[in-house]
C-alpha cells in the first residue's frame with residue numbers, strides 16, 4: 001500500500017534509524033504502513049577499494065566534507081524511489097529554524113528526502129542544485145544531521161492522520177494552539193505532601209477546561225512571552241490570563 005508519508009533518508013549511518021523506526025509512535029506508524037522510511041547510504045555508491053565518502057575542502061582548513069559523487073548518487077537513488085518531485089531537505093545549523101508551523105507545512109508533503117550531513121558538511125553546489133530547503137532544529141551544533149532528521153520525522157509523523165490514537169491528530173487543537181502545555185497530574189492524589197489542584201478532582205469539565213487554558217496562558221506568559229506576541233488572544237483567553245496574573249499578585 002502507498003504510505004501517507006514517505007521519508008528517504010540519505011545518511012552514512014543508516015543503522016541509527018532502525019531503533020527509531022521500530023519503537024513507539026513512529027514504530028507503530030511504520031508497522032502499519034502509514035509512514036515509510038527508506039535509507040540511502042552514500043557509501044553504497046562508492047567504487048573505490050576504501051569506499052571513500054569524504055573529501056578534502058578547497059582552500060584548506062580543518063576537517064573534511066562529504067564527497068560529492070557518492071552523495072549525489074544517493075540523492076538520485078532516493079528520488080528514484082520517492083519520485084522526482086520529492087521535497088529535498090538538508091538538516092544543518094545554517095537552516096531555517098524548525099517550529100510547529102514549519103512541521104505542519106512539512107506534514108502536508110507526502111514525499112520528503114532528508115540529507116544528513118557529516119564531517120563539516122557538504123559542497124555548496126550540491127545544496128544549490130539538489131536541496132529545496134535547509135532546516136535547523138535549533139541553535140546548537142551536532143556531529144551529524146541524523147538526530148535532527150529523526151526529530152523532524154517524529155514531529156511530522158505525529159501530524160499524519162491515524163498515527164496518534166488518542167487525538168484526531170496532534171495538530172494542536174484551537175485550545176492551546178501556539179501556547180505552552182498546562183501542568184498534568186496523575187495518581188497518587190498526594191505525592192510527598194503535595195496535593196493535586198482541587199479543580200481537577202471536581203469533575204466539573206467546564207471549570208477544568210478553563211483552569212487548563214488559564215494555566216497554559218499563564219505559563220506561556222511567564223516562560224515564553226515571545227510566543228504570546230504572535231498570538232491574537234480570544235476574549236476568554238485574555239480574561240483568563242488577567243485572572244492568572246491577578247492570582248500571582250495575591
Ligand SMILES: NC(=O)c1ccc(NCc2ccccc2N2CCOCC2)nc1
Nearest residue numbers: 091092093117121136137138142144145
Ligand atoms: N541544529 C541543527 O539542526 C544541526 C544540524 C546538523 C548538525 N550537524 C551536521 C552538519 C550538517 C550540515 C552542516 C554542518 C554540520 N556539522 C557537522 C559537524 O560539525 C559541525 C557542523 N548540527 C546541528
